[in-house]
Structure formats: structure tokens, C-alpha cells
Amino acid sequence: MTVSAVLNAARSGTRVSEATRQRIIEAARRLKYRPNAIAQGLSKRRMNTIGVVCITQFPTDINMIVHEVLNGILDGANTWNQYTIVCTIADWVQEQKMLGMCDGRLDGLILLGPSLSESFAEQLYSLTEYVSIHSDGPVKFGVNMDADNYGGAQMATKHLISLGHRRIAHFEGDARYHGTADRTCGYRTALEEAGIEFDPSLVFPGSFTSPSGFEQAQLLMDKSKTGSMPTAIFCASDAIAIGALQKLIESGFRVPEDISITGFDDSLISMMASRQITTVRQPLHKMGRFAVEQLLEQIDLDQPDHSATVIGRDRGRTTELLLKSGDVVTVTPQNDLLFRSELVLRESTAPPKS
Amino acid sequence: MTVSAVLNAARSGTRVSEATRQRIIEAARRLKYRPNAIAQGLSKRRMNTIGVVCITQFPTDINMIVHEVLNGILDGANTWNQYTIVCTIADWVQEQKMLGMCDGRLDGLILLGPSLSESFAEQLYSLTEYVSIHSDGPVKFGVNMDADNYGGAQMATKHLISLGHRRIAHFEGDARYHGTADRTCGYRTALEEAGIEFDPSLVFPGSFTSPSGFEQAQLLMDKSKTGSMPTAIFCASDAIAIGALQKLIESGFRVPEDISITGFDDSLISMMASRQITTVRQPLHKMGRFAVEQLLEQIDLDQPDHSATVIGRDRGRTTELLLKSGDVVTVTPQNDLLFRSELVLRESTAPPKS
DNA sequence: CTGAAAGCGCTTACAG
DNA sequence: CTGAAAGCGCTTACAG
Numbered sequence: 001m002t003v004s005a006v007l008n009a010a011r012s013g014t015r016v017s018e019a020t021r022q023r024i025i026e027a028a029r030r031l032k033y034r035p036n037a038i039a040q041g042l043s044k045r046r047m048n049t050i051g052v053v054c055i056t057q058f059p060t061d062i063n064m065i066v067h068e069v070l071n072g073i074l075d076g077a078n079t080w081n082q083y084t085i086v087c088t089i090a091d092w093v094q095e096q097k098m099l100g101m102c103d104g105r106l107d108g109l110i111l112l113g114p115s116l117s118e119s120f121a122e123q124l125y126s127l128t129e130y131v132s133i134h135s136d137g138p139v140k141f142g143v144n145m146d147a148d149n150y151g152g153a154q155m156a157t158k159h160l161i162s163l164g165h166r167r168i169a170h171f172e173g174d175a176r177y178h179g180t181a182d183r184t185c186g187y188r189t190a191l192e193e194a195g196i197e198f199d200p201s202l203v204f205p206g207s208f209t210s211p212s213g214f215e216q217a218q219l220l221m222d223k224s225k226t227g228s229m230p231t232a233i234f235c236a237s238d239a240i241a242i243g244a245l246q247k248l249i250e251s252g253f254r255v256p257e258d259i260s261i262t263g264f265d266d267s268l269i270s271m272m273a274s275r276q277i278t279t280v281r282q283p284l285h286k287m288g289r290f291a292v293e294q295l296l297e298q299i300d301l302d303q304p305d306h307s308a309t310v311i312g313r314d315r316g317r318t319t320e321l322l323l324k325s326g327d328v329v330t331v332t333p334q335n336d337l338l339f340r341s342e343l344v345l346r347e348s349t350a351p352p353k354s
Numbered sequence: 355m356t357v358s359a360v361l362n363a364a365r366s367g368t369r370v371s372e373a374t375r376q377r378i379i380e381a382a383r384r385l386k387y388r389p390n391a392i393a394q395g396l397s398k399r400r401m402n403t404i405g406v407v408c409i410t411q412f413p414t415d416i417n418m419i420v421h422e423v424l425n426g427i428l429d430g431a432n433t434w435n436q437y438t439i440v441c442t443i444a445d446w447v448q449e450q451k452m453l454g455m456c457d458g459r460l461d462g463l464i465l466l467g468p469s470l471s472e473s474f475a476e477q478l479y480s481l482t483e484y485v486s487i488h489s490d491g492p493v494k495f496g497v498n499m500d501a502d503n504y505g506g507a508q509m510a511t512k513h514l515i516s517l518g519h520r521r522i523a524h525f526e527g528d529a530r531y532h533g534t535a536d537r538t539c540g541y542r543t544a545l546e547e548a549g550i551e552f553d554p555s556l557v558f559p560g561s562f563t564s565p566s567g568f569e570q571a572q573l574l575m576d577k578s579k580t581g582s583m584p585t586a587i588f589c590a591s592d593a594i595a596i597g598a599l600q601k602l603i604e605s606g607f608r609v610p611e612d613i614s615i616t617g618f619d620d621s622l623i624s625m626m627a628s629r630q631i632t633t634v635r636q637p638l639h640k641m642g643r644f645a646v647e648q649l650l651e652q653i654d655l656d657q658p659d660h661s662a663t664v665i666g667r668d669r670g671r672t673t674e675l676l677l678k679s680g681d682v683v684t685v686t687p688q689n690d691l692l693f694r695s696e697l698v699l700r701e702s703t704a705p706p707k708s
Numbered sequence: 709c710t711g712a713a714a715g716c717g718c719t720t721a722c723a724g
Numbered sequence: 725c726t727g728a729a730a731g732c733g734c735t736t737a738c739a740g
Contacts, residue, residue, distance in 0.1 A: 001711055004735060017709060034481075037457035038401065039733035041392045042716045047459070049439070056432075057425050067421050071411050074442045078410075083459065085403075086440045088428045103391035104717090105401070105437065127388075242626070272596070274628035355727055358719060371725060393717035396732045458733090 003028075007035065041104070049083040050295055051101050054112035056088040063208065063239050064267045065284060066112055069133055072288020073110060079289075080296055095120050102127035108295045111135070115176065129298040131291050136176050138334040143294055145337045147282035148330065149179040152341030153186030153234065156262045156280050159343055160232045161194045164351045165260060167230035168196075171216040171240050173208040183236050183264065202230060206240060213243025221251060231259060231352035238263035238270040241277050245348065249274065256350035266344050276346040283339050286327060293324075294337075357382075361389065395458070403437040404649060405455050408466035410442040417562065417593050418621045419638060420466055423487055426642020427464060433643075434650055449474050456481035462649045465489070469530065483652040485645050490530050492688040497648055499691045501636035502684065503533040506695030507540030507588065510616045510634050513697055514586040515548045517705045519614060521584035522550075525570040525594050527562040537590050537618065556584060560594060567597025575605060585613060585706035592617035592624040595631050599702065603628065610704035620698050630700040637693050640681060647678075648691075 006016055006024045016024075027033075041047045052073055054066050070086070077084045085106055089097050092115040101109070102124070109130040116124070116132075118140050124130060125141035135144040160168050170187045173180045188198050204219055206212035213235060221229070235241035241263035245255055253259050255275050263270050266281035311328070312320035319331040330338040360370055360378045370378075381387075395401040406427055408420050424440070431438045439460055443451050446469040455463070456478070463484035470478070470486075472494050478484060479495035489498040514522050524541045527534045542552050558573055560566035567589060575583070589595035595617035599609055607613050609629050617624050620635035665682070666674035673685040684692040 001713095001736080002709085005710095008735090015709060020710080034457060036396075036733050037459045038392055038395045039458070039716090040735075041459075042390075042396050042718085042733080043735045045716075047392065049459075056429070057421075064418075067411075071442075074440060075410070078442065083439050083441065083455070085437050086428060087437065088425075088432065101437070103388060104393070105391045105395075105403075269626060272623060272626045355720080355729095356725085359726095362719090369725060374726075390717050393732090394719075396717080396734085397719045399732075 007033075045104070047083070047105055047107055048081060049085055049106045050077060050292065051085045051087060051106040051109045052112065053087050053089060053098055053101075053109060053114070055092070056090055063237075064269055065134075065265060068267065068284040069112060069288040069291075072285035072290075073292055074288075075285065076289035076292030080292055082292065082296070092116065095123075098124060099127060108299050110291045110295060113177075114139070116140075129295060131295045131298065133287055133291055134177070134179070137178050138336070143298075143335060143337055145287050145291055145294075145329075145339065146179060147280075147287070148338045148341045149182035150186040150189075152264060152280035152282070152343075153183035153236075154190045155186075155341065155343045156234050156264065156278075157187045157190035158194075159278070159345075160234060160260060160262065160349065161190060161196070163232075163260065163349060165230075165232040166196055167199075167202070167228070168232045168234060169202040169204065169220055169230040171213060171220075171233060171235045171244060172203060172205050173212075173236040173240065175205060177208075180236060187234055206236075208237040208239055210239045210243030210246070213237075213240035213245075214247045215243075216240065217244040217247035217251075221248075229259065232349070233259065233261050235261060235263050238265045238267045238277055238279055241279070241348070242269060242273045245273055245275060245277070256348050257353065260349040260352070262349055266342075270344075270346070273348075275348045278346045278349040279344050281342040281344050283327070283342075286325065287339055290323060290325065290327075290329075290337075290339075361387075399458070401437070401459055401461055402435060403439055403460045404431060404646065405439045405441060405460040405463045406466065407441050407443060407452055407455075407463060407468070409446070410444055417591075418623055419488075419619060422621065422638040423466060423642040423645075426639035426644075427646055428642075429639065430643035430646030434646055436646065436650070446470065449477075452478060453481060462653045464645045464649060467531075468493075470494075483649060485649045485652065487641055487645055488531070488533070491532050492690070497652075497689060497691055499641050499645055499648070499683075499693065500533060501634075501641070502692045502695045503536035504540040504543075506618060506634035506636070506697075507537035507590075508544045509540075509695065509697045510588050510618065510632075511541045511544035512548070513632070513699070514588060514614060514616065514703065515544060515550070517586075517614065517703060519584075519586040519706055520550055521553075521556070521582070521586070523556040523558065523574055523584040523587045525567060525574075525587060525589045525598060526557060526559050527566075527590040527594065529559060531562075534590060541588055560590075562591040562593055564593045564597030564600070567591075567594035567599075568601045569597075570594065571598040571601035571605075575602075583613065586703070587613065587615050589615060589617050592619045592621045592631055592633055595633070595702070596623060596627045599627055599629060599631070610702050611707065614703040614706070616703055620696075624698075624700070627702075629702045632700045632703040633698050635696040635698050637681070637696075640679065641693055644677060644679065644681075644683075644691075644693075 003024050006021050109128055111132040113134040114132050115136040121140040130142045132139050133145045191198050204216040206216045241261050263277040263279035266279045270277040270279045308321040308323045311322045317333055321329050357378050360375050463482055465486040467488040468486050469490040475494040484496045486493050487499045545552050558570040560570045595615050617631040617633035620633045624631040624633045662675035662677045665676045671687055675683050
């Protein structure tokens with residue numbers, strides 16, 4: 001008991017005489033004593049470990065989003081002295097694997113891009129605290145973080161309009177992700193605000209990959225054989241933009257001279273395409289970092305220092321929070337935390353050819 | 355005891371009557387019993403967890419190497435039913451953090467691109483088993499994995515020579531990494547085998563980043579103002595190649611028409627440059643996967659199935675192993691495991707102009 | 709100020 | 725075949 005009290009200097013509940021304290025410290029040094037975290041964990045029911053679950057990243061996938069968020073999480077884990085167990089699953093249907101992790105080895109879970117049924121969400125919540133980022137849909141029993149997809153899409157589209165574009169296509173991402181609809185919605189709003197009629201035939205469904213962008217560009221060109229091509233495309237991800245860019249350049253279009261392209265994400269890949277992509281920045285690193293803070297707060301409910309303060313309300317429907325990091329997030333009625341998006345101007349957009 | 359025997363079906367040491375077994379299974383189901391991994395770990399001194407240590411990946415870094423290896427490790431962990439604790443450090447001088455992880459929570463460590471002093475290697479080894487990938491130097495008390503840097507560099511250079519190039523520059527990576535010298539050596543051997551005199555003034559030191567490649571290209575052009583430019587560059591990494599490519603294109607050179615460029619790694623970024631980069635493939639995913647197998651074998655020394663069989667020896671200096679995965683690796687006298695490199699032809703190389 | 713005792717939830721000889 | 729007992733290495737009331 002005395003040894004425990006001395007070595008966990010933090011717990012200063014008990015008072016120990018200086019002589020005993022020194023004797024213990026000296027003995028510990030001499031014996032090279034190293035506390036066993038498993039025994040501590042068993043006793044304290046706290047491992048200072050968070051779990052991260054994400055879909056297996058295929059080696060051929062250029063999508064860096066998950067890794068950028070993961071970097072943020074690892075960064076947050078470092079500053080909050082937490083260990084991180086990273087677990088990849090092939091599919092969100094592998095629910096047993098997630099339940100299996102909750103066997104005492106971790107204190108909470110961060111889910112990256114999950115797709116959870118409500119019943120599973122409840123089951124998981126009975127075992128552990130969790131938060132998610134980029135959830136497919138509303139997340140029950142936990143907080144979900146995302147970028148402001150609506151606002152970001154609106155900004156990107158407005159930017160194209162301000163350059164003089166009137167016919168602007170939209171290449172969508174995976175339909176199951178609810179951010180996809182938000183982005184389409186933001187695009188549509190920007191058009192309508194500018195008095196441009198929304199044309200559903202300019203919206204192309206797809207997925208968040210560059211092959212998808214490639215195909216969507218092909219479809220767009222096929223469709224435009226009879227009429228005229230749009231002068232700009234708002235792509236729902238950087239990967240889509242890169243696929244579209246490649247296809248269009250192959251087909252003899254110049255970007256941005258003949259056609260402007262914007263992406264979404266500001267993933268690292270947006271810098272590396274043959275034309276650097278104008279895009280909407282999601283603060284992926286910050287989102288990962290904050291997920292750790294948020295999760296820790298859910299775990300230690302007693303912890304007094306809230307990571308955010310309310311700074312505004314919008315007709316009671318959304319709430320603006322100021323995070324300790326200085327970032328502002330919006331809480332939606334569905335309890336999603338939305339991080340501000342930001343337009344990043346690069347080479348792939350320009351005014352249309354007169 | 356009986357419950358334990360029944361629930362760990364694996365341990366069939368003790369025989370239990372079918373009636374008791376059913377009673378136990380039924381009770382477990384009814385109570386939703388879930389074994390506590392921490393208690394198991396405390397008792398068995400095995401957490402089925404491996405630790406991975408790597409340097410913090412900065413958000414702005416396009417270097418995907420660590421993530422590709424990590425994907426391989428996570429893949430291997432999945433197939434071998436291990437959990438993975440990922441820990442980033444700012445610098446390999448943060449030795450306390452690595453020692454601190456070895457508190458019972460993990461059974462072994464994989465170090466990614468470490469730079470260890472011999473004394474620290476010994477200290478670490480006293481606490482846990484470990485393996486490393488891309489170590490800066492020879493690794494004591496553990497196995498290090500790497501690609502065949504010498505052979506890969508030789509292949510890349512030979513390829514350029516076979517296209518007709520005679521003046522070939524080499525942009526080196528970080529000098530502290532011992533693969534750098536191997537690559538320069540392979541480059542030199544290829545030249546000499548082709549009867550081309552090695553010209554030290556064509557070798558440019560640097561680091562494995564695209565800004566480095568950018569600078570090295572600048573230096574090369576500065577140097578060549580008086581004489582003539584080489585017609586090809588063998589870059590020690592894809593990131594270097596991408597930086598060089600960008601600088602050269604900016605400066606009015608066409609790639610590969612005016613100058614050929616090869617990279618090294620076959621990182622995902624090599625596909626995404628404005629000209630797809632001809633490069634040397636390191637099997638990063640496989641290396642990560644195998645690191646898990648190798649580590650597990652070191653941990654469970656009793657485990658009978660060796661992951662490799664000896665298939666050849668070279669004058670007693672190196673040994674060829676055939677892995678269960680079908681891959682062939684070479685064991686060097688320093689006990690490094692070298693994976694075969696492979697030339698990947700893409701757009702950035704072509705015969706010189708006449 | 710100090711330490712005996714119980715408990716965290718398992719596993720593993722060992723005795724019946 | 726079955727279960728009492730000790731042990732894994734800590735922490736935490738609690739009694740002195």
C-alpha cells in the first residue's frame with residue numbers, strides 16, 4: 001500500500017514520511033521496478049487506451065482521408081497520454097470484431113466512417129463509450145463528427161459561379177454517406193441563390209474514388225455529345241476530381257482553360273495531381289485530434305474541464321461551440337459536430353472561355 | 355476451473371461431461387458472459403498485442419511509405435489474431451516512450467525506420483522482443499527487414515542504360531539510412547558493369563522528400579550550366595523523383611523526352627505525379643505483414659512452424675529463404691532480411707534524344 | 709504515518 | 725470428471 005502511494009505520486013491522499021518515501025524510491029530504482037499496466041488496468045478498470053476502427057485501406061487506394069484522420073487521432077492520443085489500438089475491418093458488417101475488442105483492453109472507441117444499425121449502436125454502447133467521424137448516417141448513443149458538407153459545397157459552387165460559370169456539373173460520392181446529400185444540397189443552394197436553375201441532368205451519382213470520377217467524366221462527355229459541355233465540375237471528393245481530371249485531359253480538354261474542376265477534402269492527393277486541385281478543406285487532422293478529446297470526456301464524465309463553450313444558437317436548432325483548440329463547430333439537431341470547411345484555391349479553376 | 359476449461363474450447367486438456375459443459379455454456383449465454391482480456395492477460399502474461407512505433411507523420415508529408423507498411427502490419431495482425439497498438443514518436447531519441455510501452459500491454463514491438471543505439475537496443479531487448487523495418491543501421495538483438503536496395507538501384511540504373519543513357523545522375527536520400535549507401539552502390543555497379551565511368555559529381559546528396567528532389571534538380575541544373583545536362587536521373591525515392599520532376603518541368607524540360615527520371619519505392623504517389631514514375635518496387639505491404647509473422651515467431655519460440663525454409667546459400671555469406679507467403683528473401687551477414695525489389699516501368703523514362 | 713486484507717477476473721496445477 | 729486454492733501484480737478502503 002505504501003509503495004503504491006509513493007510510486008503513484010499523483011494520488012497524494014495518504015501522507016508518507018520522507019524517510020519511508022526515500023527508502024521505497026531507492027528500492028524501486030535498485031530493483032528496476034516497472035509497474036505492470038495490466039495489473040493496474042485490472043484493478044482500476046482503465047487502460048488509458050482508445051480503440052480506432054476503420055475499413056481496411058487497400059494498398060491501391062489513393063484515398064488518404066482515413067490516414068489523415070488517424071494521424072490526428074495519434075496526435076491527440078499523444079497529448080492526452082492514451083494508447084491507441086488500431087483495428088481494421090473488411091466491412092462494417094463485422095460487428096463481432098468490434099464487440100470483441102471491448103473486453104477490457106480499451107476505454108472507448110473511435111469509429112472512422114462507420115455504417116451502424118441502430119440496434120448495433122445500442123449494443124456497442126452497452127459495452128463502451130464511442131464517437132465517430134464521417135458516419136454514414138446519424139449516430140445514436142454517441143457523437144459523430146464531420147465537416148460542414150453543406151457549407152463547403154456551397155462555397156465551392158459559389159466560387160465557380162463567381163468566376164463566371166453558369167453550367168456547372170456535380171459528381172457525387174457514395175449515396176449511403178449522408179454527407180453526399182448535404183454536398184449536393186449545398187451545390188443546389190448556391191446555384192439557386194445565383195439565379196441559376198438547378199438541372200438534375202448535370203448531377204452524376206458515383207463513389208468517392210478516382211475510378212468513379214473517371215467514369216463520371218466519361219458519362220458527362222457522352223451526354224454532352226448532342227448539346228454542350230458544362231464549363232465547370234464540382235466533384236464531391238479530391239479522388240473523384242483527380243479521376244475526372246485525368247479523363248478530361250486524356251480526351252483533349254485543358255484544365256482549367258476549357259473546364260474548371262473543384263474537389264472536396266483537401267486531401268494530400270489534391271496537391272499532387274497534374275493540376276493542383278482547387279478544393280474544400282476538411283480539417284481532418286483536427287477532427288481526429290478532437291475525437292480523442294471528446295471521447296475522453298465521455299469516458300471520464302466527472303472531468304470538469306469542458307472542451308467547448310457555447311457561443312451561439314440558431315433559432316434553437318443548431319448550436320455553435322468554441323473548442324479549446326480555438327476551432328468553431330456547429331452542433332446539429334441530430335447531435336452531429338460539424339467542423340468548418342474552407343475553400344482552398346489552386347490551379348484547377350479559372351473563368352470560362354468567354 | 356471447469357468454466358474456464360469449457361469456455362476456452364482450445365485447451366482440451368481436461369475432460370468435462372457433456373451435461374456440465376452444456377450447463378456452463380447455457381449459463382454463459384444467459385448471463386451474456388464476456389471474458390475480460392485484461393484478467394486473462396494478467397494471468398497468462400500474453401495480451402496478443404503487438405506494438406508499432408513510428409515517427410509522427412506530418413500532415414503535409416506526401417511520404418506514404420510508413421502508412422503502406424502499417425497497412426501490411428494491420429493486415430498481418432488480422433490474420434494472426436493480434437491487436438495492434440500504434441504509437442508515434444517525434445524522434446527516435448524518445449526512448450522512454452518505447453520503454454514505457456513495454457509494461458505488459460504488448461508482447462512485442464515492430465519499429466518502423468528506427469535509429470537505435472546499441473545500448474538502447476539491448477535495453478529494449480531486455481523488456482520485449484522486437485523486429486524492425488527500414489532501420490537506419492544494423493539492428494542488434496532483433497531482425498531488420500528491408501528491400502534489396504543494392505539490387506533495386508542496380509536494376510533501375512541498368513534500365514536507364516539499356517534505353518541508351520550514358521550520363522546518369524543520382525539523387526540520394528538521407529545519409530543516415532544505410533539503404534542510401536546501398537542504392538548508390540547499386541547505381542555505381544550498374545554503371546561500371548556497362549563500362550561507364552562513375553562520376554562523383556553526378557551524385558547529389560539529399561533526403562527522401564520531394565523538396566529535396568526539387569533542390570537537387572536545381573543544383574543539377576546550376577552545375578550543368580557550363581557543361582551539358584545528364585539525360586537521366588536515378589532518384590533514391592519516389593518523393594525525390596516527384597520533386598525533381600516538378601522542378602525540371604517548371605524549368606522547361608520535358609520528361610521523359612528531354613530527361614528520364616526513375617524513382618524508388620513504388621509508393622502510391624509514384625502513380626499520381628504528372629508523369630507516372632518508373633520506379634523500383636519495394637513490397638511494403640508484404641514487409642509489414644511478414645514483420646508480424648516474424649515477431650510472433652520470436653515471441654512464441656516453441657511454435658514449430660517456421661515461416662521460412664532455406665533454399666540457397668551464397669558462399670556462406672548470405673542465405674536465401676523461401677517464406678510461406680511464397681516470397682524469397684535474402685539474409686545478409688548482418689542478419690538483415692532483404693525482400694526482392696522489382697522494376698516497374700511507367701511513363702517517366704524513355705531513350706535519350708538521338 | 710503504515711501495513712494487513714480484500715478484490716479486480718481470469719488460469720493453472722493439484723487434490724479429490 | 726469436478727472444484728478448492730493459489731497466483732498473476734496491482735489498488736483501495738480500512739484498521740491500527
